[in-house]
Amino acid sequence: MQRMRPIFLILAIWGAIHPMWYFLRWFGENGFDLAAMVEAWHAxxxxxxxxxxxxxxxxALTVWVLDDTLRTRYWPGLLAxxxxxxxxxxxxxxxxxxxxxxxxGGAAPVA
Structure with missing residues (x-):
């Protein structure tokens, strides 16, 4: 699974940049109005x-992260x-x- 680690990092970066580009574009056109954005999501x-x-x-991801973090005591996982x-x-x-x-060496325990 270690060979997958760089792939997940690339996907996390892509998953941050690509959607944010659309959000910033929307805010540029409509102003920083979160209520209007949520309304647009339900068009x-x-x-x-x-x-x-x-x-x-x-x-579901949050529940998994919390459960796994409490079990493994690997606190940086909470950044997700x-x-x-x-x-x-x-x-x-x-x-x-x-x-x-x-x-x-820093691997989380597997339960």
């Missing part, structure tokens, strides 16, 4: 479904939670996998 049933899909995935809710699941999930697969 139709398809986008509402996607919002709920990502929200549920974010909550703000990454998930401030950027998105596209950053938070690969970031957590990158952090979780740290090199041997």
């Amino acid at each position: 139709n049933a398809a986008s509402s479904g996607l919002v709920w899909d990502l929200t549920i995935a974010a909550v 939670i703000p990454a998930t809710f401030c950027i998105g699941v596209s950053c938070g999930l690969p970031l957590y996998l990158f952090l979780r697969l740290r090199p041997k």
Whole structure:
């Protein structure tokens, strides 16, 4: 699994930059109005479904990160939670996998 670590880092970076580009573009066109952005996310049933899909995935990831962090006592893994809710699941999930697969010697215990 160590060979996957750089891939997860690349995906975390991509997952931070690519969605943020769209958010910043939207804010540039509409001003920094979070309420309007949330309203835009629910413009139709398809986008509402996607919002709920990502929200549920974010909550599931958070529960997993909390459980795994409490079990392994590897506290840097908690960085995935703000990454998930401030950027998105596209950053938070690969970031957590990158952090979780740290090199041997600092490896998290496997339960």
